[in-house]
Amino acid sequence: MKKITVYCGSNKGKDSAYAEAARALANEMVKRKLALVYGAGNVGLMGVIADAMLGAGMEVFGVIPKKLVDIEVAHRGCTELTVVETMRDRKWLMAEKGDGFIAMPGGIGTFEELFEIMTLNQLAYIQKPLALYNVNGYYDGLLLFLKHAAKEGFLHQAQLDLLIVGDNPADILDKMIAFEPKHIDKWEVK
Template identity: 75%
Template sequence: MKKVTVYCGSSKGNNPVYVEAAKLLARELIKRNLSLVYGAGNIGLMGVIADEMLAADMSVYGIIPQKLVNIEVAHNGCTELTVVETMRDRKWLMAERGDGFIAMPGGIGTLEELFEIMTLNQLAYIHKPLALFNVNGYYDKLLEFLRQACDEGFLKNVQLDSLIVSDQPEELMDRMVSFQSSTFPKG
């Protein structure tokens, strides 16, 4: 694994624990000499993790639609800044460039990206590890819902079980490195 795509909020959230978690995750990526692929924002948790990586002279690959560049949220300090036309283009390029994925706390965009990667893995478009950085129990209710989806027969246990969940960056990365792709059953 060389590049990790991190999905996270364009907000910092209401609790300072989220900013500290973004810094901790960046430090873990730095320790492992990994590059960051992300949504190229200079605001919120996106800006925090990028700034931490850049301060350590690590590679940061930002991918952003022109519309967001126009409203001045692009991080101009990125090692490489790729401007695309649409959010769909951004998501696909982020999925393509990352060797693994981590969803930090974030809003609806982060959730969309999380489910996109779950779907791409399920349908075998990609075979890459996906992790939830469950800072402060942020994803606990979502995990309950996904368990219910399994119980009701709309999600396979293997799909949920392939999701790596931890509130510790080191554990997330260890489990991502040892990830073995599963073949998801049809139906």
């Protein structure tokens, strides 16, 4: 594992704990010499984690659609800044570049990216670890809903079992590094 794709908000959220958590994740990635792949924003949690990584001399790979360069204020300090045509291009390139994925607190874009990676793993387009960085219980409600979806037969427990959940960056990265892809031929509801 050399590059981690981090999905997170273009806002910082109301609680300073979210920005602190982004810096803590960056610090743990620096200790392990892991590069960052992210949405190339210079704002919100995106800017916080990128600045922390760059400040420590680490590589940061940003991917952003042309339309968002000005809206999200593209981070011009990235080691490599790739400007693509569409959000779809952005998500696919971020999925290709990363050896694993972490979803920090964020909004609808972060949710979309999280679910896309869950889907790509389920369908074996990729087989890479995916983690929820559950800062201050941010994802507790979503996790309850996912369990409900499984209970109702719309999500398979095997899919949920592949999702790494934690609130400590060191533990999350340890689990991601230990991740072994599991090919599941049949997604049966039991």
